[in-house]
Amino acid sequence: MKNYLFAPGPVSVPPEVLLELARPLIHHRTADFSVILDAVRERLKPLFGTRQEVLVLSSSGTGAMEAAVVNLIQRGEEAIFVNGGKFGERWGKMIAAHGAVPREVRVEWGRAVRPEQIEDALRAYPAARAIFMQASETSTCALHPAEAVAAITRGRDVMLVVDGITSVGVIEQKMDEWGVDALLTGSQKALMLPPGLGLIALSERAWKRAEGNRARGYYFDLMRELKAQRDDHTTAYTPAVALIFALNKSLELLHAETLSRVFARQRTMAEATRAAAAALKLELLAPDNPAPGVTGILTPSGLDGSKLVRLMRDRCGVTVQGGQDQMKGKLVRIGHMGYLGPFDMLVAVSALEIGLKQLDYRFELGAGVAAAQSIIARGI
Amino acid sequence: MKNYLFAPGPVSVPPEVLLELARPLIHHRTADFSVILDAVRERLKPLFGTRQEVLVLSSSGTGAMEAAVVNLIQRGEEAIFVNGGKFGERWGKMIAAHGAVPREVRVEWGRAVRPEQIEDALRAYPAARAIFMQASETSTCALHPAEAVAAITRGRDVMLVVDGITSVGVIEQKMDEWGVDALLTGSQKALMLPPGLGLIALSERAWKRAEGNRARGYYFDLMRELKAQRDDHTTAYTPAVALIFALNKSLELLHAETLSRVFARQRTMAEATRAAAAALKLELLAPDNPAPGVTGILTPSGLDGSKLVRLMRDRCGVTVQGGQDQMKGKLVRIGHMGYLGPFDMLVAVSALEIGLKQLDYRFELGAGVAAAQSIIARGI
Numbered sequence: 001m002k003n004y005l006f007a008p009g010p011v012s013v014p015p016e017v018l019l020e021l022a023r024p025l026i027h028h029r030t031a032d033f034s035v036i037l038d039a040v041r042e043r044l045k046p047l048f049g050t051r052q053e054v055l056v057l058s059s060s061g062t063g064a065m066e067a068a069v070v071n072l073i074q075r076g077e078e079a080i081f082v083n084g085g086k087f088g089e090r091w092g093k094m095i096a097a098h099g100a101v102p103r104e105v106r107v108e109w110g111r112a113v114r115p116e117q118i119e120d121a122l123r124a125y126p127a128a129r130a131i132f133m134q135a136s137e138t139s140t141c142a143l144h145p146a147e148a149v150a151a152i153t154r155g156r157d158v159m160l161v162v163d164g165i166t167s168v169g170v171i172e173q174k175m176d177e178w179g180v181d182a183l184l185t186g187s188q189k190a191l192m193l194p195p196g197l198g199l200i201a202l203s204e205r206a207w208k209r210a211e212g213n214r215a216r217g218y219y220f221d222l223m224r225e226l227k228a229q230r231d232d233h234t235t236a237y238t239p240a241v242a243l244i245f246a247l248n249k250s251l252e253l254l255h256a257e258t259l260s261r262v263f264a265r266q267r268t269m270a271e272a273t274r275a276a277a278a279a280l281k282l283e284l285l286a287p288d289n290p291a292p293g294v295t296g297i298l299t300p301s302g303l304d305g306s307k308l309v310r311l312m313r314d315r316c317g318v319t320v321q322g323g324q325d326q327m328k329g330k331l332v333r334i335g336h337m338g339y340l341g342p343f344d345m346l347v348a349v350s351a352l353e354i355g356l357k358q359l360d361y362r363f364e365l366g367a368g369v370a371a372a373q374s375i376i377a378r379g380i
Numbered sequence: 381m382k383n384y385l386f387a388p389g390p391v392s393v394p395p396e397v398l399l400e401l402a403r404p405l406i407h408h409r410t411a412d413f414s415v416i417l418d419a420v421r422e423r424l425k426p427l428f429g430t431r432q433e434v435l436v437l438s439s440s441g442t443g444a445m446e447a448a449v450v451n452l453i454q455r456g457e458e459a460i461f462v463n464g465g466k467f468g469e470r471w472g473k474m475i476a477a478h479g480a481v482p483r484e485v486r487v488e489w490g491r492a493v494r495p496e497q498i499e500d501a502l503r504a505y506p507a508a509r510a511i512f513m514q515a516s517e518t519s520t521c522a523l524h525p526a527e528a529v530a531a532i533t534r535g536r537d538v539m540l541v542v543d544g545i546t547s548v549g550v551i552e553q554k555m556d557e558w559g560v561d562a563l564l565t566g567s568q569k570a571l572m573l574p575p576g577l578g579l580i581a582l583s584e585r586a587w588k589r590a591e592g593n594r595a596r597g598y599y600f601d602l603m604r605e606l607k608a609q610r611d612d613h614t615t616a617y618t619p620a621v622a623l624i625f626a627l628n629k630s631l632e633l634l635h636a637e638t639l640s641r642v643f644a645r646q647r648t649m650a651e652a653t654r655a656a657a658a659a660l661k662l663e664l665l666a667p668d669n670p671a672p673g674v675t676g677i678l679t680p681s682g683l684d685g686s687k688l689v690r691l692m693r694d695r696c697g698v699t700v701q702g703g704q705d706q707m708k709g710k711l712v713r714i715g716h717m718g719y720l721g722p723f724d725m726l727v728a729v730s731a732l733e734i735g736l737k738q739l740d741y742r743f744e745l746g747a748g749v750a751a752a753q754s755i756i757a758r759g760i
Contacts, residue, residue, distance in 0.1 A: 196620030240576030
């Protein structure tokens with residue numbers, strides 16, 4: 001059975017990129033490797049919307065999150081985090097795990113954090129040194145207003161750290177213009193790669209903060225990594241060479257497509273998926289602020305969402321993801337990141353319809369597919 | 381020009397393993413992934429010589445070193461480290477970077493640490509909670525006596541952490557029998573993979589130590605990772621899926637060859653390289669305790685070792701590594717790990733000879749190759 005991957009990461013990888021992974025290894029202390037590393041770091045900048053250095057880490061996206069925590073806050077310091085889902089929650093755990101004091105801004109699952117909540121938190125915790133948030137919360141498929149939060153933090157001595165794991169490469173990021181202090185992502189989402197690389201950029205003032213921080217750990221010490229990557233054109237420790245070569249290829253593909261077309265394609269895929277849900281009378285978990293890279297569709301009440309996800313996978317070969325924690329069995333998350341074109345969304349929606357029919361949900365078969373198709377047609 | 385990789389990592393990867401990297405991605409929260417992860421973790425045990433759990437981390441070997449540090453010692457605690465080269469030195473920096481107190485056992489480059497030095501250090505620093513050492517120090521190509529050190533630590537409340545990055549898969553490791561408390565390696569050496577995976581096993585008492593340690597960080601928190609990998613058959617965070625599939629293939633190849641033949645092949649390659657050096661009247665940096673996975677040959681005085689390495693690479697397409705720090709320009713390191721057979725060492729030795737000739741070192745061209753060949757012939 002042919003399999004189709006619509007998870008919000010890992011995602012489908014283009015064959016050209018997979019073949020890059022199969023190339024014989026070269027050593028990482030060579031001019032050949034330096035050329036590739038430099039190219040990758042340069043090609044990432046427009047995706048981050050930054051003129052600052054983008055660093056490549058051999059870790060998952062969670063490792064890049066950890067790098068932000070250990071470099072930008074110190075033990076005992078307070079840090080605000082936006083908890084609107086599993087990944088927001090992770091910020092809190094991570095801050096605590098490193099001996100700092102997490103201060104929570106709670107957001108209902110599916111909602112976006114409101115800028116007033118950030119203002120309130122800054123008033124309540126005037127000693128807070130940083131705010132940690134997601135650009136888009138993968139567990140609830142909700143988009144947070146990173147730009148609006150940056151408008152608050154950029155005039156104050158508070159760092160804004162944004163997890164862009166399901167945003168960078170999906171929608172335009174203007175890190176420098178907005179005033180975001182750290183933006184990070186992982187390789188296995190919009191960058192169309194297998195997991196294994198974390199990517200992070202810091203603002204000028206964040207670099208100053210990191211420099212003044214004497215306890216930056218070792219593996220994720222970004223000052224050390226900056227020196228290695230910027231000055232010596234290599235990494236501080238042995239890097240995931242094969243993935244870096246593959247990243248260079250995938251960035252080449254994205255830039256050849258042009259970023260504006262990439263973002264337009266992403267928008268069409270998201271809109272097609274949302275239109276299908278509406279046509280099927282299904283609601284979104286985040287109707288007012290849907291995430292750009294993954295759509296979270298609530299399963300009709302009384303219908304087992306986990307069973308739906310299994311049916312789609314086992315009968316149709318279509319992998320999507322269910323909900324986590326409180327949304328277990330109640331949510332279907334359809335990812336639209338990676339090596340996908342708008343037409344692929346017809347496959348995802350069709351499998352969703354077939355699964356729903358088998359669970360006796362009442363609707364006209366094909367209604368979702370037709371709605372998705374009209375969105376696609378509009379753009380052609 | 382065909383290129384030959386004899387670096388002490390990254391190493392040549394078998395084509396079957398490279399092709400595994402080019403396979404379409406599957407999701408890491410699936411039964412298919414669990415089967416592979418379980419297989420990998422099981423197949424690693426004989427290479428570690430342990431019945432304990434071996435965990436897979438998405439990081440380089442340095443990340444696995446950091447995991448040992450943050451899980452087994454706490455801030456303010458003392459830890460002894462054996463500093464006989466660049467990687468020994470790294471233990472010290474890492475211990476300090478995490479707020480613990482490094483206590484150095486200094487070893488001359490090329491020498492092995494003597495068990496008496498460990499006894500002395502334990503007397504001098506009775507509060508030390510752990511000893512960190514290399515099984516084999518890649519920068520000096522020297523083997524340290526991990527077994528003898530374990531004989532000292534296993535009866536005391538001191539953990540022994542061994543970096544086996546250039547030993548696991550090269551020579552037999554008997555972690556359980558010797559009483560080593562943590563043994564770790566990376567994917568890019570004897571395991572014949574690209575870099576990007578760290579692998580670590582802990583002894584029973586090391587797991588207890590980790591459990592009692594409340595500040596284990598987040599990304600490298602091994603208790604969290606143990607629960608995920610042992611109980612849930614997946615990883616705590618998104619893993620480097622493609623590399624894990626490739627590791628499964630490379631372990632399949634190693635076990636098909638049988639470990640005893642793998643170790644015999646490794647021994648032959650090391651002996652052939654050493655015999656060649658002797659025939660060329662070249663000395664080793666570690667003549668009494670040469671490392672099994674990489675041979676460090678001193679360049680004749682007056683001859684520029686960096687130039688030799690460059691000649692071998694640029695004229696012959698043969699990548700070896702020079703010396704670091706105090707050995708810069710004075711050492712040639714020929715790795716014999718990865719996808720190599722004994723006959724490949726003829727290529728490395730031949731390029732070494734040609735480079736030496738071009739730098740006017742006087743010897744009979746072919747003497748090294750002949751010596752290597754006799755060692756190979758002996759085993760056939």
